[in-house]
Amino acid sequence: MKLLFATGPSINTRFLIVLLLSIALIVAEQNSNTLKPLRDLLSVFVYPVQYVVDLPKSLFKNTIESFKGYEELLSENKNLKRQQLIYSAKLLKFADLEKENIRLRSLLDSSFKLGEQVLVAELLSVNLAPYEHVVVVNKGSRFGVSKGQAVLDENGIVGQVARALPLSSEIILITDPNHAIPVQVNRNGLHTIAIGSGQLNKLNLPFLPNNADIVPGDLLVTSGLGGVFPQGYPVAVVSSFVEQPDKPFAIIQAEPTAALNTSRELLIVWNNDQVIPLSNPVVVEKNGTD
Secondary structure, three states: OOOOOOOOOOHHHHHHHHHHHHHHHHHHHHHOOOOHHHHHHHHHHHHHHHHHHHHHHHHHHHHHHHHHHHHHHHHHHHHHHHHHHHHHHHHHHHHHHHHHHHHHHHHHHHHHHHOOEEEEEEEEEEEEEOOEEEEEEOOOHHHOOOOOOEEEOOOOEEEEEEEEOOOOEEEEEOOOOOOEEEEEEOOOOOEEEEEEOOOOOOEEOOOOEOOOOOOOOOEEEEOOOOOOOOOOOEEEEEEEEEOOOOOOEOEEEEEEOOOOOOOOEEEEEEOOOOOOOOOOOOOEOOOOOO
């Protein structure tokens, strides 16, 4: 009579068989390449399973790295923008220093050519009311500055010291309506007076007759009369000449050569007969030594 349920080898027997078979396969793999085709074939079937098993881990890792890389890019972008702003500001400052250096060189070169003793002063404030053109500089009586001294920039006469305080000085510009400066036409030596008009780009010459030998384009320089302004400094260029047949004087206007609305550094000038205090260490002498 056949058994209803056939019994096979026990679990221990099957485990032993599998173990021996595994050891045999390992030994065969180590000693020869006989099983390599079979291993390659099995790897093809196993790879999709490995890929599916590893997929969640790879996706999670890539996602974390993407967020981390994005945050790093944002941080790096902010740092680069901050550095760019800092460097741009530094470049602006360097450009300003370069222009200031050029202006100072022009000032000193012009002063050496003219041969006077000068002191460089920086502008502190400006008062350009319609009937008062006054600026304040950072040099005063402590540096030997006194009332009446001529002030110029690299292009010509700016004005004169109206008040010398210990640490600063007030400079009245040549365009101030209350200011007058003796000038002469550089072309022929004709003497006259230039008076401020209250406008930065205009001087009036009210005391020349209709037949005066002066034409637009003539350069006006300081005549040296009065002892305030040294002789030979550029003051203005004649811009217009209008005759008045029914009046004794013509209407003559001139444009100042100095950059009255843009100058930041000015030169305070000593005449040859003026003495600068020996204790003043910032005065530039005629020979260019301090």
